[in-house]
Amino acid sequence: MDTRTNGHSNRPAPATRALLTGTVAGLASAAALALLAKAEGKGALQPINATSHWLHGDKAAECDQFDARHTLVGLATHLASAVFWALPLEYWRASYRPSSAGTLLxxxxxxSAVAAAIDYGPTPKRFTPGWELVLSKRALLATYGVLALGLASGARLARAK
Known part of the structure; x- marks a missing residue:
């Protein structure tokens, strides 16, 4: 069997689709984080920089400029987590026949709700997204909403490939 397909069609396997799905979701939510930070009077890069707190501690949230040490680590961490959350979505969707846009959403x-519950529930503080160090709870909720829209959009794109 071709490792790039799921054995049922010529479409890429769920893990391969998750790369596109997660990238779209990660970029969409990163853009939302920047816009929400600006709306709350923070630096646009602060939420992504804060994501590097797993490596640099909570002071990472104070960095409001592009800084390879914080921004690149934070962005890579954020994108990796979006791909991580895209994996169960793509495997779940592969287990049943694709259906409506409403079902996808x-x-x-x-x-996204499971991601939020795990990110801010049992996850040790050092490994949370770090956005809570910069943004309000309302902005966190909006970001997870955009993550959901990004996952849906990315999954739709991945299915079209």
């Missing part, structure tokens, strides 16, 4: 919303 429902699945993406459920995935």
């Amino acid at each position: 429902r699945d993406a919303c459920m995935t």
Whole structure:
């Protein structure tokens, strides 16, 4: 069997689709983080820089400029986590026949809700996204909403490939 397909068609396997799905979701949510930070009077890069707190501690949230040490680590961490959350979505969607856009959006919303619950529930503080160090709870909720939209959009694109 071709490792690039799921054995049922010539479409890429769920893990391969998750790369595109997660990248779209990660970029969309990163853009939302920047816009929300600006709306709350913070630096646009602060939420992404804060994501590097797993390596640099909570002071990473104070960095409001592009800085390879914080911005590149934070962005890479953020994109990797988006791909991580795209994996269960793509595997779940591969287990049943593709359906409506509404079903896709429902699945993406459920995935994003699980991500939020795990990110801010049992996850040790050092490994949370770090956005809570910069943004309000309302902005965090909006970001997970955009993550859901990004997952749905990315999954739709990945299915079209």
